[in-house]
Amino acid sequence: MKVLLVTQYFSPENFKSNDIAFELAKRGYDIDVLTGIPNYPEGKYYKGFGLFRKRVEKINGVRVYRSFQFSRGQNKQWRLALNYLSFAFFASIWALFLSLFKHYDCVIVHAPSPIIQALPGILVKKIQRIPLYLWVLDLWPEAMQSGGGIQNKRILTTIENIVKFIYTNSTNILISSEEFRIPILKKGNYNEKIEYFPNWSEDLLFMRQDFDIPALPKGFIIMLAGNLGKSQDLDAVLKAAMEMKNSNNIKWVLIGDGSKKSWIDDAIVKKDLQDNVFTLGRFPFEYMPTFFKSADALLITLSGEYPDLKLVVPARLQSYMAAGRPVLAMIDGAGADLIHKANCGYSVKSGDYISLARIIRDKVFSDLETFEKLGLNGRKYFEKHFQKNKCINHLCKIIDSK
Known part of the structure; x- marks a missing residue:
């Protein structure tokens, strides 16, 4: 079977699209990927990539x-919009040529934000x-409000109409969270198209766990x-962290990067939290098992300001469960429901730092042995529901059934 995977993000960027392509190739599928210049x-642009470099390769x-796309830049909404629109436009030109000179049996669209990256795939679908x-990983236009702060009704209505067009022209709509079903159905009668297809994680317990990482602070x-x-x-x-500044020698360690990284570095100094909160920067995913095994608890947070975030199961939660470490969370909706269902940690409402501090004092430190066992519960749930091999096998059944 010849498959075209359309995604704005692909290796060397770290997205689930990599797993889809490489795992399907291992299973004998003939895979082409239409993607953008990694940034x-x-x-x-990543080193070694550009307008005239590595535009076609085999991995x-x-x-x-x-396809050409403008790089997304840093913390500028107009630049991010240009990135999104340029990929949809130029990848559609690529899609036209691929449709005319190659034949595919199906198209898979990996659709975190922006969902308009599906448009080149729809062009191939229509022609062939x-x-x-x-595969819907973010709800649009809702994600434009929560992630981008877009409130202009004309823009949101235009995007909603594009989303309806994309859903209408999809053979199946695979949802990464069961809670996506209702808001998608509000946009049209797509019930027969929708199928649950969750995120997965690498099996972190079987990955290398001895990478050279920065020295971590001593404490919990x-x-x-x-x-x-x-x-x-x-x-x-x-x-x-402020609430528990003088409690139980707790150290808050943040790994990663993003639009709020500079803000949090400044805030740590302003709030005199240099001995309590530590930001280590971004590391490759391969380093995460080494970090996670050194953690006493893994933290997950999502803002409660926007309704669509309550429907999302953050991908990092599956990774935490795979690591077998207990979870602490400030999160609403689907993420909290999963933590409760798997019994893999303690969750409070989004933003409720007072309750989180109380749980750490009253539950975690009162019975560390029980808290540690919650991590094992998460591991068992991961093995049953979120192993990569099982999820890819499920995808194979879906695309082979048509």
């Missing part, structure tokens, strides 16, 4: 076609009259790893 998350048996499978380590952006409600994390 996430730094906002500039692990997968053919990769890199083949199925298109849309609460670690947050991943994007440090607006949606992560990092202000609440600092408030929790």
Whole structure:
């Protein structure tokens, strides 16, 4: 079977699109990838890539076609919009040529933000009259409000109409969270198209765990790893650190980068938290097992300001569960429900740093042995529901059924 994977993000960027392409190739599928010039998350083209470099290449048996796109830059909404629109436009030109000179049996669209990256895939689907499978990881236009702060009704209405067009022209709509079903159905009668297809994680316990990482502070380590952006409600994390500044030698360790990284570095100094909160910067995913095994708890937070974030299960939660470490969370909705269902940690409402501090004092430190066992519960749940091999096998059944 010949498959075209359309995604704005691909290797060397670290996204699930890599797993889809490489795992399907291992299973004997003939895979082409239509993607952009890599620039996430730094906002500039990766070294060795550019307008005249590595536009077509082969990686692990997968053919990769890199469409031009403007780099996303840093913390500028107009630049991010240009990045999104330029990929949709120029990748559609690539899609036209691929449709005319190659034949595919189906199209898979990996769709974190922006969902308009599905448009080149729809062009191929229309020309070749083949199925298109849309994997929805962010809800649009809702994500434009929560992640981008867009409130202009005319823009939101235009994007909503584009989203309806994309859903209508998708053979199947694969949702990464069951809670996505209702808001998608509000946009149209897509019930028969929708199928649950969750995120997964690498099996961290079987990955290398001895990378050379920075020395971690001594104490009870609460670690947050991943994007440090607006949606992560990092202000609440600092408030929790302030609340527990003189309690139990707790050290808050933040790994990653994002639009709020500079802000949090400044806030640590202003609030005199240099002995309590530590930012270590961004590291490759391969380093995460080494970090996680040194953590006493893994922290996950999401802002409660926007309704769509309550429907999301953050991908880092599956990684935390894979590591077998207990979870602490300030999160609403689907993420909190999963933590409760897996019994893998303690969760409070988004932004409720007072309750988080109380739980750490009254539950975690009163019975560390029980808290440690919660991490094992998460590991068992991961093995049953979120192993990569099982999820890719599920995808194979979906695309083979048409």
